[in-house]
Amino acid sequence: MKRPGLLLLLLLFVPAAYVLGLLLRSTSTELSWEQPVRVLGTSTPVAVRAVNPHGVRDFTAILRQGGKQYIVFQRSEPAKRWAWLRRSEMPRSYQFEAGSRLAPGVTDGKAELVVEAVSNDFLARRSQLVQAVEIQTKPPSLLVDDMQVVVTQGGTGAVAFSVSGYWTEAGVRLGPHEFRSFQNPTAKDASRRITLFAVPHDLGAGEKPIVFARNPTGAQVLAPVPHQLIRKRFRSREFNLSSSFLNKVVSELDPRGTGDLLQRFRRINQEMRQANNRTLYELRSKTADRPLFQGPFLPLAKSAPQAQFCDYRKYKYQGQVIDEQVHLGFDLASTQQAEVPAGNHGQVIFAGWLGIYGNAIVLDHGLGVQSLYAHLSQIQVKVGDLVNRGQIIGRSGSSGLAGGDHLHFGVQVDGVAVNPLEWWDPAWLEKRILSRYR
Numbered sequence: 188m189k190r191p192g193l194l195l196l197l198l199l200f201v202p203a204a205y206v207l208g209l210l211l212r213s214t215s216t217e218l219s220w221e222q223p224v225r226v227l228g229t230s231t232p233v234a235v236r237a238v239n240p241h242g243v244r245d246f247t248a249i250l251r252q253g254g255k256q257y258i259v260f261q262r263s264e265p266a267k268r269w270a271w272l273r274r275s276e277m278p279r280s281y282q283f284e285a286g287s288r289l290a291p292g293v294t295d296g297k298a299e300l301v302v303e304a305v306s307n308d309f310l311a312r313r314s315q316l317v318q319a320v321e322i323q324t325k326p327p328s329l330l331v332d333d334m335q336v337v338v339t340q341g342g343t344g345a346v347a348f349s350v351s352g353y354w355t356e357a358g359v360r361l362g363p364h365e366f367r368s369f370q371n372p373t374a375k376d377a378s379r380r381i382t383l384f385a386v387p388h389d390l391g392a393g394e395k396p397i398v399f400a401r402n403p404t405g406a407q408v409l410a411p412v413p414h415q416l417i418r419k420r421f422r423s424r425e426f427n428l429s430s431s432f433l434n435k436v437v438s439e440l441d442p443r444g445t446g447d448l449l450q451r452f453r454r455i456n457q458e459m460r461q462a463n464n465r466t467l468y469e470l471r472s473k474t475a476d477r478p479l480f481q482g483p484f485l486p487l488a489k490s491a492p493q494a495q496f497c498d499y500r501k502y503k504y505q506g507q508v509i510d511e512q513v514h515l516g517f518d519l520a521s522t523q524q525a526e527v528p529a530g531n532h533g534q535v536i537f538a539g540w541l542g543i544y545g546n547a548i549v550l551d552h553g554l555g556v557q558s559l560y561a562h563l564s565q566i567q568v569k570v571g572d573l574v575n576r577g578q579i580i581g582r583s584g585s586s587g588l589a590g591g592d593h594l595h596f597g598v599q600v601d602g603v604a605v606n607p608l609e610w611w612d613p614a615w616l617e618k619r620i621l622s623r624y625r
C-alpha cells in the first residue's frame with residue numbers, strides 16, 4: 188500500500204513545484220523613455236526601452252485626453268505562460284509614432300502618453316509608464332526677408348525672418364553648420380529673428396544658405412535665403428621652419444613628447460591645433476542674445492598684416508613640405524609687446540593658455556560674434572569682465588605656435604572662423620549686418 192501513495196504524492200508534488208517555480212520566477216518589466224517626450228505633434232517618433240528577462244508579451248501605447256483614450260501602438264508575441272523560461276531576453280526598444288493623426292479626437296493642449304507592458308511569463312505582470320505631454324499640431328512657418336543677402340566665401344552674412352506656429356529652434360543652415368537665430372534687437376517679440384551666419388572658407392559647390400524652424404514634435408519647415416555668393420580664392424603661402432623655431436615650439440608646447448622633432452611638431456600642428464579649434468568652437472554657447480558690438484572692429488594700432496585669413500600654409504623644413512594647414516585669422520605685427528585693444532564692446536569668455544594660440548583671450552560680442560587675441564605675452568582681463576571697444580586687454584607676444592612677436596586676431600560667428608577684414612570695414616558692417624535689423 189505504501190508505493191501507490193508515494194507515487195500519488197510525487198504526481199501531485201512535481202506539478203505543484205513546477206507552478207510554484209513559475210510563480211517565484213515571474214518578473215515585471217522595467218520601462219523607460221529613450222528620449223524625453225514632452226510635446227507631440229501630428230505624428231511624433233517615440234522610443235521606449237523595455238527590460239524583462241522573460242520578454243514582453245503585449246506592449247501598448249495609449250494617448251489619453253479628457254477621459255478618452257486612443258491606442259496609438261500595439262505589439263504582441265505568443266504567450267509563454269507555462270514554459271520554464273531561461274532569463275535570457277535582451278532589452279527591447281519599441282519605436283512608434285504618437286500624435287493627433289493616430290488619435291483623431293485629441294486637440295492641442297495637455298494629454299497623457301501611457302505605455303504598458305505585460306511580462307511574457309506565468310504571472311504576466313503589467314507594468315506602466317505615464318508621461319504628461321502637450322499636444323501641439325500647429326507646424327512652424329517662415330517668412331524670410333526678401334532683401335538679397337550678399338556674402339563672400341569665408342565671410343559673414345545676416346538674414347532676417349519671422350517665424351510663427353509652434354517652433355522652438357530656428358536659424359540658418361549652411362554646409363555642415365547650423366547657426367542659431369536671436370530675437371531681432373529692434374523687435375518687440377521673439378517671432379522676429381536675425382541670424383548671423385558664416386560662409387565656410389571651404390564651402391562645397393552647390394551649398395546654399397537655408398532658413399529652418401522646427402519643434403520637438405519632429406515638424407520642420409525650410410525656406411531659401413535670397414542671396415548672392417561671391418566666390419573667393421585664398422592665398423597659398425610657404426612657411427619655412429628653422430630648427431630653432433621647431434625647438435622653441437616643441438619645448439614650449441610638448442615638453443615631454445616622444446618621437447623626433449618633426450613628429451612632435453606635426454602632432455602640435457595637427458592634433459593640438461584641432462583640439463584648440465574645438466575649444467574655440469565650443470565657446471559659441473557663451474554668447475549674449477543681443478549685440479554688444481557697436482560700430483566696426485578696431486585693428487591693432489600701427490600694425491602691418493603678416494598673414495591673412497585663410498592663407499593655405501605649406502610648412503617646409505630643409506626643402507621638404509612636412510605639413511599643410513589653413514590659417515584662420517590675421518597676423519598683425521607692431522612693436523614688441525604692443526598694447527592689444529579689445530576689437531569691440533564685449534565680455535571676456537576665455538582668458539588663459541590655449542595650446543598653439545599660447546596666452547589667448549576670447550571676447551563675446553553677442554549674436555554669436557566672438558573675437559580671438561592670441562600669442563599674447565600678457566593678459567590683463569579675466570573671464571566675466573566687460574570690456575569697451577579699444578580698452579587694452581593685454582600685450583602682444585610670441586607664446587604658443589609663433590616665431591616672432593605678433594597678434595593673431597580672429598573672428599568667429601557661432602563658432603565658425605570668418606574673415607576679420609569685413610568686421611573692420613564700417614561700410615560693410617552697416618550695409619550687410621546692421622541694416623538687416625535696424
Ligand SMILES: [Zn+2]
Binds near residue numbers: 494595596
Ligand atoms: Zn596667426
